[in-house]
Amino acid sequence: MGGAKGVRAPFSLVHDRNLQDNLRRSVHAGRVTVDLAAAEAFLAAHARVLDRRRYRLLLGQADPSSVVAALDAYRNPDGGYGWGLEPDLRSPESQPGGALHALEVFEDIAPATAPQAAALCDWLASVSLPDGGLPFALPVTNPAGCAPFWAQADPTVSSLQITAVVAATAHRVAVNDPAIATHPWLAPATRYCLAAIHAIGDTPPAIELAFAMQLLDAVHDTHPEAAALLDRLGGHIPPSGLVHVQEGQEEEMMRPLDFAPTPDRPVRALFTPETIAAELQRLIDQQQHDGGWTVDFASYSPAAALEWRGYMTVRAVSILRRNLTI
Numbered sequence: 001m002g003g004a005k006g007v008r009a010p011f012s013l014v015h016d017r018n019l020q021d022n023l024r025r026s027v028h029a030g031r032v033t034v035d036l037a038a039a040e041a042f043l044a045a046h047a048r049v050l051d052r053r054r055y056r057l058l059l060g061q062a063d064p065s066s067v068v069a070a071l072d073a074y075r076n077p078d079g080g081y082g083w084g085l086e087p088d089l090r091s092p093e094s095q096p097g098g099a100l101h102a103l104e105v106f107e108d109i110a111p112a113t114a115p116q117a118a119a120l121c122d123w124l125a126s127v128s129l130p131d132g133g134l135p136f137a138l139p140v141t142n143p144a145g146c147a148p149f150w151a152q153a154d155p156t157v158s159s160l161q162i163t164a165v166v167a168a169t170a171h172r173v174a175v176n177d178p179a180i181a182t183h184p185w186l187a188p189a190t191r192y193c194l195a196a197i198h199a200i201g202d203t204p205p206a207i208e209l210a211f212a213m214q215l216l217d218a219v220h221d222t223h224p225e226a227a228a229l230l231d232r233l234g235g236h237i238p239p240s241g242l243v244h245v246q247e248g249q250e251e252e253m254m255r256p257l258d259f260a261p262t263p264d265r266p267v268r269a270l271f272t273p274e275t276i277a278a279e280l281q282r283l284i285d286q287q288q289h290d291g292g293w294t295v296d297f298a299s300y301s302p303a304a305a306l307e308w309r310g311y312m313t314v315r316a317v318s319i320l321r322r323n324l325t326i
Contacts (some may be wrong), residue, residue: 034284034326038291039313046292047310049073050085054108054314058321064109068116071105074098078126079119087304087311088147089137096134096162097150099124103169110176118179121170125185132188133158133196134166145301160196165211167193171218190219197229206243206254209236213259217267227266234270241275245297252296255279261319280323283316 036059043052050070056062074085080094081102089097099120106117128134137153140146153159167189174181197212204212216230237243241256256279260268268276286293293312299305320326 042291046306051310051314064112068114079123087307088300089150090145091140091142093141100166106173113177121183121185129158131158132192134163136162147300161208161211164193164215168214168218206245210254210258213267217265220266241271262322
């Protein structure tokens with residue numbers, strides 16, 4: 001667990017696997033309960049077709065092509081994604097925020113690949129700024145239902161927050177897709193992120209911190225400087241593992257599973273097994289009576305509020321399946 005002085009526990013796969021074994025024993029003892037049928041019913045009643053198909057893919061009940069077909073509804077002729085794929089950015093034009101969610105789908109379908117992923121990287125290259133970074137958002141043509149932080153973003157300035165999370169997700173897709181691994185957009189975007197992370201000050205915003213750490217985790221095996229940078233950023237995480245989101249809701253936090261959702265990854269070593277176990281139990285307990293999960297941040301339209309719940313329900317079950325047997 002990261003503390004104020006940036007102490008980092010040694011990365012140990014055995015340590016992490018012992019945590020998983022203990023949690024699985026809790027499942028079999030009846031102390032951990034996730035109602036997958038209720039989650040599917042919630043999605044059927046309230047969620048987008050995309051998230052319903054992502055959920056079925058997660059459970060092994062759908063083909064990757066059906067998920068990509070649902071994603072195509074948000075795709076523009078330029079190869080990017082808009083149309084509310086990012087629920088609080090409902091304008092039709094392609095946006096970096098839409099690219100993030102599209103890449104999440106391409107990660108979901110692995111080891112399958114889709115040519116749309118490389119086309120998306122072409123679009124990302126076309127909108128990147130000279131330093132390799134992405135603007136937080138491009139000009140919004142229709143601000144209805146859009147969060148102000150999207151609609152009012154400066155398109156002339158690179159954003160570490162959005163570039164890091166888009167590039168991190170692309171690196172995870174690239175593990176199974178050589179077209180992404182070798183795409184000319186990815187290396188300059190990664191160099192921008194590493195340089196910007198080097199320059200991070202004493203009080204990085206919580207979401208930027210989490211996304212920068214995701215990037216460092218994703219490139220840990222290919223970029224030697226990533227390990228030291230991850231150690232340094234870990235020093236910004238308090239012993240609780242909770243970092244409050246500035247200007248967010250009172251209870252809006254970046255939590256240990258936002259920083260480290262996947263076992264056996266270097267970033268997971270910043271947190272004790274007890275912290276991760278408690279966070280997984282908390283995630284289980286947050287399943288609502290209607291079968292879905294909620295988010296702790298504000299939504300900017302009634303449609304977005306439901307869409308975020310569908311998205312979060314898929315995310316919650318995905319994290320739990322990666323860490324437990326459910």
